[in-house]
Amino acid sequence: MFAAAFSAPGYDDEPDAEHFATDQLPTHADREDFRLVTARADGRLTGFAYGFTGRRGQWWPDRIAEAVSAELADAWIGGHFEVVELAVRPDAQRNGLGTELMTALLSGLPHRRALLTTYSDDRPAPRLYRRLGWQVLVPDLGWGSALYGLDRGVPEGR
Numbered sequence: 001m002f003a004a005a006f007s008a009p010g011y012d013d014e015p016d017a018e019h020f021a022t023d024q025l026p027t028h029a030d031r032e033d034f035r036l037v038t039a040r041a042d043g044r045l046t047g048f049a050y051g052f053t054g055r056r057g058q059w060w061p062d063r064i065a066e067a068v069s070a071e072l073a074d075a076w077i078g079g080h081f082e083v084v085e086l087a088v089r090p091d092a093q094r095n096g097l098g099t100e101l102m103t104a105l106l107s108g109l110p111h112r113r114a115l116l117t118t119y120s121d122d123r124p125a126p127r128l129y130r131r132l133g134w135q136v137l138v139p140d141l142g143w144g145s146a147l148y149g150l151d152r153g154v155p156e157g158r
Helices: 002-006 017-029 059-067 070-076 097-106 124-131
Strands: 035-041 044-054 080-088 113-119 135-138 145-151
Touching: 002 017, 002 080, 017 044, 035 097, 044 097, 044 113, 059 080, 070 135, 080 097, 097 124, 113 124, 124 145
Parallel strands: 080 113
Antiparallel strands: 035 044, 044 080, 113 145, 135 145
């Protein structure tokens, strides 16, 4: 599923499904507030999305904090919900499944803010996030990715 989704047209890098399954996902599954949502059709996995609470001292939040202004980092990084992956099989795309997965992933979370990175140019993923109300916080972080944020309006409490 991972390899199929991330080798579809619009993705630049060859997906490393083995690294995802043996390192990335198990490491992230141990993180605070880890959440994984899935979609199935006819018993087959057609999509998934996952994330967790991002904290300073973790690789991605620290990398982002180094690439943005101190003000933005202080306002957004640490205690945010970090959307790590949103994947939909190519044969299930363009049917609203990405929207459903993202909505389910964020539903009921106590986090005020959510963050993700995606391509900085015009592709389906950035268009989806903008349609869902995500705002571009930094259009290009310097490595071809944009930083997106979603202020969910949930009172601080984390």
